[in-house]
Amino acid sequence: METAEPNRFAVRLPAEPTRLSVLRRRLDDFLVANRVGEADRFDLTVAVSEAAANAIEHPVAPTGPTIVVEASIDDGVVTATIRDSGQWREATEAGFRGRGLALIRAVAEVSVDRTAEGTAVTLRRRLR
Structure with missing residues (x-):
């Protein structure tokens, strides 16, 4: 984890699903340290x-x-x-899959930038 300022958070993690729990804990610690309320913390942690x-x-x-x-x-x-450093494949499965961006959009403004270097998802949320 790299943190240069109290209101900035940065972490590089292996691209492995098992590392998501580390991300959630560290992000929650950052949000708590910045006095972000519980409802905003929950929504942001889920979206990120x-x-x-x-x-x-x-x-x-x-x-x-x-x-x-x-x-x-x-x-x-x-x-x-x-x-990430790749290009996203198109969603092909039905059912409960493919709803991640819709979930994120439910709690924040979202933009997706696809370039030759990879994909970046940026979300913004005004705190309550």
Whole structure:
């Protein structure tokens, strides 16, 4: 984990689903330290964790075996960006799959940036 300032959070993790619990704990610690309320903490932790799960599961031919999660709190707005180093495959399964971005959009503004270097999901949420 790398932290340069109290209102900034950065972590690089192996792109493995088992590492999501580490991300959730560290993100929650960061949010608690910045006095983010329980409801906002819960929603943000779920949304960031879901975006990180997508970054682990969906890249095709990633150039690196890690994901990077960065977050900041400025003027009552949390911005989090989750990056991988691959291109996301298209969702093909039905049922309960493929609803991650919809879940994230339910609690935050979301943008997805796909480049040759990878995919970045950025979410923003104004704190209550």
